Amino acid sequence: MKSQPTVLFVRSASQDGAAVSFLRANGHAVHEFDGVRDLARALDDHETDCVVTNCEVGKPDGTRYLGGLTVIERVRRDHPELPVVLFAEVTNRDIAREAYSRDVFGYVPEAVGDAHQRLLEQVDAAVASSPPRQRATKRKQLNEAVRLVNQALVRSQSRMDIERDVTAVLAGTSRYSEACTVICQHDAAAVRALGSQRDGVTISRPEPLRRAESAGRLVTADLDPAAVPDGEDTLEADCVRVLAVPLVYNGTSYGVLAVYADRVGTFDTEEQDTFREVGHNIALAIDASQTKDALQQRTTELERQKERLRELAQIISHELRNPLQAAMGRVELLATDHATAEFDAVQRSHTRMSFLIDDLMEIAREGGRQYTVEPVSLSDVLAEAWATVDARGSTLDVDCTETVLADSSRLRQLAENFFRVATEYGDAAIAVTDTADGFALEHDGPALEAGSDGPFELYYAATDEGAGLQLAVIREIAHGHGWEVSLTDEETDRVRLNVTGVERPSVDGA
Missing domain, CATH: 3.40.50.2300 (Response regulator)
Structure with a gap:
């Protein structure tokens, strides 16, 4: 003293x-x-x-x-x-x-x-x-250093931007002489970003940085500038202290932030506590940027998949609809002279193929549809949907008194697809009821075969004659409204489609 x-x-x-x-x-x-x-x-x-x-x-x-x-x-x-x-x-x-x-x-x-x-x-x-x-x-x-670092974290868009901007602002302060981010590999420290504009800089003594990365804790060390080999452009040349800050978030290491100073009294306990928080924020920002990049990449891939699906649906519609309509016309001509059950079966198959083509096109279009939501009577929409379906001896029991907020045309299409699945084999007893947060559609026909990813995923099985396509349409229409759908058939030997999350108009004065 x-x-x-x-x-x-x-x-x-x-x-x-x-x-x-x-x-x-x-x-x-x-x-x-x-x-x-x-x-x-x-x-x-x-x-x-x-x-x-x-x-x-x-x-x-x-x-x-x-x-x-x-x-x-x-x-x-x-x-x-x-x-x-x-x-x-x-x-x-x-x-x-x-x-x-x-x-x-x-x-x-x-x-x-x-x-x-x-x-x-x-x-x-x-x-x-x-x-x-x-x-x-x-x-x-x-x-001031923390403020500048936080500003850099806010404006940076990628991991490289984060590391470059953070090291630049720290090296530019009056308190620190240099800063960099490194990844330690074996006995070397590979510099990822350097605060100054120098090129080819090496770290001749990476031991404190290596310890910080391997142990996941802050490390401070004194440096001896006189011990730096002559002729080498190293970070330690004009520095007497280094603080190594591990960049770790949620168990993942993103390397080390190294901060250098040319004064002996730098990096006391208070300063280390500050940089411990700075290191956490930097790692959090890097993790968030990489998550954002991954989500963006996934979104781009999904958009490409949707576009390919739309193109496929258009090809299917173009290549199948015209010959199908021609075949349907020929069958109608033959049926006038030969009224046999075989012609009726062929006509039903043609109608079914037409529905399947419509379903594929609907699935391809749903993602881009705009929904016009307004109060509609659920029972009225169900009646309209039932009128478009070949009942084949099936019956419909509607016990619905609620008015719901929905796009009436899309809601009608949802009901039509369920009714077609239910009446496929004829003589089905179909029921629709209100529920606490939506409505449920049931029928007593055979259980539906689910695809490998579940009943609502897009698939086609020979045993259900395209129910997977129709259920996929139902799911897309429900999701377009913000609703959820689930399918059960284990407890009552009835196939039950639950539609939940359905909003009802608010009552004036309530």
């Missing part, structure tokens, strides 16, 4: 020796240097508590006019935690105003009688304020 406060004194052309001697006589270690050019070197050479500058000191261009203001700007930029006291040769309110606008700690005009005592008091106050000032500066820098 230092035994006395350390002050850097920037000399001017005037005589500052008395002020320096007075500070030393009162227990301060004072290091003198000339001008702005030597400021960075002096700060590196000494663990400084306060900077004192005269007003007329050498600037980088060789002039001295108001060079003290330049000193204040440089210290504020590179070491904002250090207090600066301006010891001016003359009393000038304009100079004082300019100094305070640059966040100078204190202003002492040299011309006043007790100037040295005032300077000592200002320096002592500055030194006393240094620890809390450093903590406040560090917190401000951390908050």
Whole structure:
């Protein structure tokens, strides 16, 4: 621990020796240097508590006019935690105003009688304020770094964008000298994104990064720039500390964020806690971007599949409908002269084929249909649907009093498809009833054969003469309304289609 406060004194052309001697006589270690050019070197050479500058000191261009203001700007930029006291040769309110606008700690005009005592008091106050000032500066820098990282996470669209933007904003802060993301493979660390614009950078000592990735925890390590091999452009060349942050979300590792600093006191416990949260947010953003990409790819694939299905349906309709209509016409002509059961069977088969073609086209079109929803009487729609079906001795019992919100034409088509399935073998007893959140359609015919993916998936089985197509149409119409459908036939020996999630018109004044 230092035994006395350390002050850097920037000399001017005037005589500052008395002020320096007075500070030393009162227990301060004072290091003198000339001008702005030597400021960075002096700060590196000494663990400084306060900077004192005269007003007329050498600037980088060789002039001295108001060079003290330049000193204040440089210290504020590179070491904002250090207090600066301006010891001016003359009393000038304009100079004082300019100094305070640059966040100078204190202003002492040299011309006043007790100037040295005032300077000592200002320096002592500055030194006393240094620890809390450093903590406040560090917190401000951390908050700014987190803000910039969060902004980068919001605007980035892909994993590469996230890693590139995050490392760039961290490397561009005043607190850190470099940042990168890496994937550790065996004894090497492969750089994925680099904060600076350098190319071909290597990590000559990847051990802290490898430990962070394998153990899934933060790792800090001291670096020795002198140990970097000559001629190699490595990240560690000008850095003395590194913080390795594992990027892990939901058990998945996305590599390591490495943050480098050129100051020994960087990455204390508070800073590590901050970066632990930053690492979690980065991993979460990467996971979300990859999930979004996967969903987008899946959506694109589904759209292509739908388009192929539409094209297939159009081909089927075009290639089958015309010859089917011709065959139906010929059968009708022959049936007028030969009224036999065989011709009736052929006509039924033709009608069935026509329905199947219509069903395929309906499935292909449903995805792009617009539904016009309005209050409709369920019993009225069911009656209209039943009138279009060849009952073949089947009966329909409707016990529905509800009005529902639906597209009447689509709802009628849903009922028609169920009725066709139910009456396929004739003599079926069909019932439709209201339920708490929709309605149910039942028949006492044979159980339907389900496809490998369930009864509502698109399939065609010889034993049900296309029920899979009609049920697929039913499902598409229900989903177009936002309804759900389920099929049961185990408990009552009746095939029951449940339609749920059906909305009813609201009653005025309710």
